[in-house]
Amino acid sequence: MSISTTSFTFVRELVRAESAIVLEPGKEYLVEARLVPLARRGGHAGVDAYVADLAARRNPADLKLVVEALTTNETSWFRDGDPFTALRESVFPALARNRPSRTIRVWAAACSSGQEPYSILMTAQDTPELAGWKIDMLATDLSQEMLDRARAGQYSQLEVNRGLPATTLVRHFRRDGLNWKIDPALAAQVQFRQLNLVRPFPPMGRFDVVFLRNVLIYFDLATKRDILHRVRQVMAPDGHLFLGAAEMTMGVDDAWERVPAGRSSVYRIREEQRTCVP
């Protein structure tokens, strides 16, 4: 049984109102997969019956459970797909034309258990224009536990099933008992460091690419504005910022402009603001 349009629309509006995360059409399977356990726990026949009950009662505690189920951090490889296609097809080739040092500096600013920085490095290896280039990758997270996991580069069978093409799995991982371990040469390219985005950044130099995806959604407007302002200060003038699909700079820090990149979009510092960056 697939989720009905009515149920999907209700959940989509609820999640958008509560979290600013937009569930695009096509994400019905995600909604269904995340809500089935809640429906079962409540003794409902299916997701539609559960959602109908939610809509009738509007019990705040139950609604919160739904929002949490849909906004819990996902840890897929190449999460959302399009940003990585944009990196390979437009962002990296553009940088390759403008970096005589043949080095690109990347910051994955909320790296969780490491899937994002490793996905970026794999994408760089698949970019012909970057053959022989160095990717200087900094990956930070608030959680030391997550950083330890990311540094170990060891993933369960269930984790490597998530969004990782089989060709990429056999190319960049080795079996290690029941788990899979990332190629040590790839792991050695990443510098992991604990960092709290709401505090002043330590000296880090300038970055050509910053991934700050699905993290601003957790902060209030003033904090978002402050973080985006400080990211500008560590960004190369022609650098590229990636945000989550539900996040934007408009109305938060208008020194950024949104630029289409394939089916995705990136944020660049507006031309007239570039000289103002300290």
Place this chain on the structure above:
Amino acid sequence: MRALIVDDSRVMRRIVGKLLEEVGYDVVEAGDGAEAVAVLEGSAELPVLACVDWNMPVMDGLTFVGEVRRRPEWRSVTLMMVTTESEQEQIVRALAAGAHEYLIKPFTGEALLEKLDLLGLLPARTGSGA
């Protein structure tokens, strides 16, 4: 869109079949590779996707993948191994034989659908009922 599930376990065929039907596939089943070849030979409409177990009686999944790849008229069928075989060498063998993707059991429904997404075979959907 039609999908073929090739697995000697009826339970597994039902699990994968249900997930595929939920995203809009018509599902046909076969209990081993030889039966799957017969299904393809008798198909007026070829499946766009075949989910193939490895270890089966009569004809195993790897042999079936090789057989499909040998027949130009079946080139349009996307092949995904869905198996407990999880050694790196086996994944490499399956890809070399012509499998497009590889999903290791056990897997979550979300993981299966993400693989379909990677293959460009995940239709957007909503049900029609309320």
